[in-house]
Structure formats: C-alpha cells, structure tokens
Amino acid sequence: MTNPSDSLVVIRGRGRVSALGRVLPASAEAAVSPFTHHPSGVPVAALPPAAETAVAELRRHPSYRQLDRTVLLALLAARQATAQAGWSVSGELSVDSCQLSVVNGQDGSISIEQAATATDDSGAMLNSEGASNYDGATPPTSLLTATNHQPITNNQQPATNLAVSIGSSRGATGRLEQFHQEFLAEGSVSAAASPLTTLGNVASWVAFDAGQHGGAALSHSSTCSSAFQALGNALAWLKAGMATRFLAGGTEAPLTDFTLAQMRAIGIYSPLAATDWPCRPGAGRPSTFVLGEGAAVFALEQLSAAQVAAEVRPLLVLAGVGFGFEAIGSKTGLSPEGRHFQQAIRQALAQAGLAPTDIDAVVLHSPGTPAGDAAERSALRAIFGLELPPLLSNKWLLGHTLGASAALSLDFACQVLETQQWPAAPFATDLATSTNKPIRRMLVNAAGFGGNAASVVVELRV
Numbered sequence: 001m002t003n004p005s006d007s008l009v010v011i012r013g014r015g016r017v018s019a020l021g022r023v024l025p026a027s028a029e030a031a032v033s034p035f036t037h038h039p040s041g042v043p044v045a046a047l048p049p050a051a052e053t054a055v056a057e058l059r060r061h062p063s064y065r066q067l068d069r070t071v072l073l074a075l076l077a078a079r080q081a082t083a084q085a086g087w088s089v090s091g092e093l094s095v096d097s098c099q100l101s102v103v104n105g106q107d108g109s110i111s112i113e114q115a116a117t118a119t120d121d122s123g124a125m126l127n128s129e130g131a132s133n134y135d136g137a138t139p140p141t142s143l144l145t146a147t148n149h150q151p152i153t154n155n156q157q158p159a160t161n162l163a164v165s166i167g168s169s170r171g172a173t174g175r176l177e178q179f180h181q182e183f184l185a186e187g188s189v190s191a192a193a194s195p196l197t198t199l200g201n202v203a204s205w206v207a208f209d210a211g212q213h214g215g216a217a218l219s220h221s222s223t224c225s226s227a228f229q230a231l232g233n234a235l236a237w238l239k240a241g242m243a244t245r246f247l248a249g250g251t252e253a254p255l256t257d258f259t260l261a262q263m264r265a266i267g268i269y270s271p272l273a274a275t276d277w278p279c280r281p282g283a284g285r286p287s288t289f290v291l292g293e294g295a296a297v298f299a300l301e302q303l304s305a306a307q308v309a310a311e312v313r314p315l316l317v318l319a320g321v322g323f324g325f326e327a328i329g330s331k332t333g334l335s336p337e338g339r340h341f342q343q344a345i346r347q348a349l350a351q352a353g354l355a356p357t358d359i360d361a362v363v364l365h366s367p368g369t370p371a372g373d374a375a376e377r378s379a380l381r382a383i384f385g386l387e388l389p390p391l392l393s394n395k396w397l398l399g400h401t402l403g404a405s406a407a408l409s410l411d412f413a414c415q416v417l418e419t420q421q422w423p424a425a426p427f428a429t430d431l432a433t434s435t436n437k438p439i440r441r442m443l444v445n446a447a448g449f450g451g452n453a454a455s456v457v458v459e460l461r462v
Contacts, residue, residue: 006305009238011298011316011458013087015080015249016411017073018294018398019045022054022080024415034397035274035290040260043274045292045399051076064205066196068172069253071205073295073404078164078206078247085299087162087245163216163243164207165234166297167226167250169403169448170259171199171219177258206247206297215243223448224365224400225323226250227407228456231298232321238302249297250407263291268369279400281366281373281393282429288368292399296407308461316414319354319441320457322347327451334372338379340453341365341445345383348443348455356383359457360439361390361432363413365447367400376445377430389443390432392416396425406446410456413442417460 016022019034038044047055058064058072179193195201199219207217216237220229227250234248254260263269270288272278279290300318308315324343328335349356362380366373380388394412401408416422417439424433440460447453 007239007302008305008308008315009235009300009302009318010308011318011414012301013081013083013085013299014296014411014414015077015082015084016294016296016408017047017051017054017076017080018296018401018404018408019047019292020397021048021051022076024412033275033277035278035399037274038255038260040257042260042264042269043272043278043290044255044260045279045290045294045397045401046255047293066175066192067201067205068175068196069293070168070170070172070174070251070295071202073253073293074166074168074202074206074249074251074297075209077249077251077295077297078210081247081249081297081299082210085301087299161215161244162207162210162212163218163234163237163246164203164210164212165216165218165220165230165237165246165248166203166206167220167222167228167230167403167407168199168202168252169221169223169226170252170254171202171221172197173259174253174256177256202251210247221403222452222454223450224367224402224405225446225448225452225454226403227296227405227410228321228446228454229323231318231407231410231456232323232454234300235318235321238300244302246300247297248300249295250401250404251295251297252402252404253293254291254402255293260291263289268367270368277396277425277427279368279396280425280427280429281364281368281395282377282391282431283368283427284373285370287370290368290395290399292395292401294398294401294404294408296404296411298407298410314418314460314462316417317459317461318456319459320348320350320352322349322351322455324453324455325451334375334447334451336371336375336378337382338375338377338447338453340451341376341379341447341455342382344453344455345379345443345445348457349383352441352457352459354441354457356385359384359389359441359443360437361392361413361416361435361442362388363392363394363409363416363442363444364431365405365409365445365453366391366393367395372447376447390435390439391430392422393425393431396427396429396431397423402448406444406454406456409446410444410458413444413458417442417458
C-alpha cells in the first residue's frame with residue numbers, strides 16, 4: 001500500500017458537460033454568449049445541441065432510458081474522464097442476450113450499438129416468461145456482474161479498486177417533478193418513482209457505467225459545495241488507502257420550472273437578456289444570478305513519491321481540500337465577512353502545506369449576487385491582505401450549476417494551469433484578464449445555502 005505521508009493524489013483525467021458543451025474555451029476571448037432564453041421567461045445556461053445529442057445517445061441504452069438528466073450528465077463527464085485517464089473501464093460488454101458496444105472517442109464522444117433484445121416498455125430485459133427482471137431504477141444484476149471487457153491496449157490500465165463519489169444539490173429534480181405531477185393527476189405513481197429520485201442513484205449509476213464492481217459508490221448533497229464535499233471524501237479515502245482510484249465530481253440538471261421559480265422567489269435572478277451576458281460575477285448591482293446545468297468528473301489516483309518521480313508528463317495534483325461552516329440563521333447562511341470561506345481556505349492551504357503567498361490565482365465561487373460576491377472578497381482580503389491574487393470565474397460562461405459548480409470551477413482551474421490563459425469577461429468587473437507571472441497553484445472556492453463552504457488547492461507539477 002502507498003504510504004500516505006509520501007504520496008500525492010493526482011488528476012489523471014477530466015470530463016465535463018455544460019453550456020459550452022464538452023470542451024473548455026481554449027482562446028483568450030469568448031465572443032458569443034452561450035446563454036439562452038428559457039420558456040419561463042429567464043436566461044439560462046443550457047446544453048448546446050451537440051451535448052444534447054450525446055444525452056440522447058445515452059438514452060438509447062435501455063437501462064438508462066428512465067434515468068434523470070442529472071445522472072446522464074454525470075455519466076457523460078465520467079466517461080470522458082476515464083477515457084482521458086486511460087482506464088479500461090468500458091468496452092465490449094456481454095450482457096445476457098443483449099450485446100452492447102460502448103466506444104469512447106478521444107474527445108469523449110460516445111457511440112452505442114445494441115443488438116435486438118426482448119424488453120418491456122421501460123426497456124428492461126424480459127425473462128423467458130415475459131416478465132421483467134428490472135425495476136428501471138437500480139443497475140441490473142446482469143450488467144453489474146458482466147466481465148467480458150475488451151483487452152487492455154496501449155496505455156489503458158485496469159480500474160482496480162475504483163470507487164465513485166458524486167455530489168449534487170437537487171439530485172433528480174426533473175424526474176421528481178414529473179412523478180409529483182403524475183401523483184397529483186392520478187393519485188398514484190409508478191414503482192420506479194422512489195429509486196429513480198433518490199440522490200444515491202447518481203453515484204451508483206456512474207459506478208455501474210464504469211464497470212466498477214465491489215467498490216464504494218457515494219453520493220453527496222451540501223447545496224452548491226456538493227462537488228467539493230464529494231472530492232474531499234474521495235481524497236480522504238485515497239489517503240487512507242481505502243481505494244486506489246476514484247471518480248469524483250458533481251452534476252446538476254436544475255433547469256426545471258419549479259427550480260427556476262425557487263431562484264426567482266429569492267429575488268436574485270438576473271434581469272439581463274440571454275444575449276447580454278446575464279451572469280456577471282464581480283460586477284456589483286443588480287444581482288445577476290443565472291442557473292445553468294452541467295457536470296464535471298475527475299479521475300483521481302494516489303501515487304507514491306517514486307511513481308511521481310517516474311512520471312514524464314506534468315501532473316495536476318489535488319493538494320488540499322478545506323471546509324467551513326457558519327450558523328447565522330439567514331436564508332443563505334452568509335456573513336458579510338465570509339467566515340465560512342475563511343475557514344475553508346485556511347484548511348485547504350494548511351492541508352496543502354502552503355502559505356497564501358504561494359497561491360497564483362483564485363477561481364471564485366462568486367455567483368453574481370452582490371452580497372455573496374462581497375462576502376467572498378472580504379474573506380479573501382482577510383487571508384491574502386489588500387492585494388489579492390488574480391480573481392477568475394467561469395460562471396459568466398456557464399451560469400451557476402449548483403451542485404456541479406465547484407467541479408466545473410476546478411476543471412476551469414486545471415485548464416488555466418495547463419494553458420496559462422482564460423477568456424476575458426466582456427463586462428465591467430474585478431475579474432482579472434491576465435497576469436504577468438506563471439500560474440502554478442490555484443485556489444478554488446465554493447459555497448452554498450445553509451452556511452457551508454469548501455475550497456480546493458490544485459497544483460501543476462512540471
């Protein structure tokens with residue numbers, strides 16, 4: 001077993017899906033707003049057509065047909081992460097009378113071919129008497145026990161001792177709203193209603209899709225810091241030797257009428273048009289909160305000092321995770337000085353063994369709400385002093401994706417570390433447009449209703 005004292009947890013692969021699709025902006029400028037107009041009358045950051053096609057492709061799989069969109073977005077991100085990591089966790093899979101060929105392209109694209117098989121209306125496989133053996137919600141046993149994977153080729157490695165940890169704020173809210181409408185109309189719901197709407201099925205389906213057998217499948221919900229709660233748990237498990245590899249991240253599909261109505265009721269939703277960059281972190285008043293959807297998942301692996309020394313490519317290291325909480329009794333749980341942010345940042349820095357001066361840039365939580373933006377900056381000044389590191393954000397591109405937002409922010413930080421550039425916001429804000437020194441270590445913040453906050457330090461080792 002790797003000695004935790006001389007080991008590092010590295011990010012082997014990353015996957016994402018968002019309003020920008022399945023890629024990150026590579027240029028230093030974003031020219032066209034990715035936001036669209038929702039039928040409810042507000043701007044949103046929804047998936048573009050190419051990403052919608054990938055979601056539809058997933059639904060061709062009979063086992064995935066009834067799953068909530070939140071789960072499907074997590075599957076897309078997880079497949080891309082495992083493909084980039086070179087983990088042999090998918091491939092030709094013999095499933096009873098159903099033969100599936102799942103191919104991950106280099107860009108994370110997905111192709112699924114399926115032979116004909118007898119199914120019921122939900123897509124479940126039927127037994128010899130025509131009765132369904134599958135409840136449409138939990139991973140079918142025949143799929144979980146299948147072992148006919150393709151041989152490992154090139155740089156693929158078996159995903160031995162793989163565990164999964166996924167965060168989501170609202171979980172399967174789309175299916176929950178559908179089942180509730182069904183209940184109001186008919187006075188009853190289908191048997192699949194409960195298992196399809198539990199938060200736990202997010203991680204379990206990611207684990208199933210990855211071919212993980214026997215490891216942990218953990219789901220977390222701590223509002224908008226959910227992804228970092230999931231990531232922190234994965235880091236602790238890896239450091240404790242309870243797993244050697246983890247798929248960890250966050251997912252959210254909140255663009256439903258009910259969830260949008262909740263955000264509008266709080267009085268924070270942006271009044272700006274979809275074409276006018278409606279989410280504006282650090283721009284002051286008015287509040288410019290905009291909901292988005294998406295997911296980001298990371299393939300994490302613990303390496304010994306010797307393994308790190310043998311690496312020939314730069315490594316993204318998950319150096320520290322910290323958490324904070326403040327109980328002040330407000331509906332958002334946020335003090336003007338951002339005490340929970342301060343706690344989380346200090347803990348993440350301490351775990352990474354770094355001083356504030358070691359941080360080269362910060363990816364803010366900054367949702368575009370005046371109070372939230374100001375509190376986070378107050379917390380940063382309490383730790384860094386009046387002269388702050390460059391402040392970055394991706395919410396003006398992706399909206400606020402709730403439980404997925406922290407993971408997408410970390411993915412953005414990794415992109416900045418690798419490319420040393422980021423898009424400049426096309427509106428007046430305190431966000432940085434560039435820096436005159438190399439960026440090697442970044443702090444990423446997240447916070448949510450209820451007074452919780454989380455921070456991550458990620459480092460590029462060359």
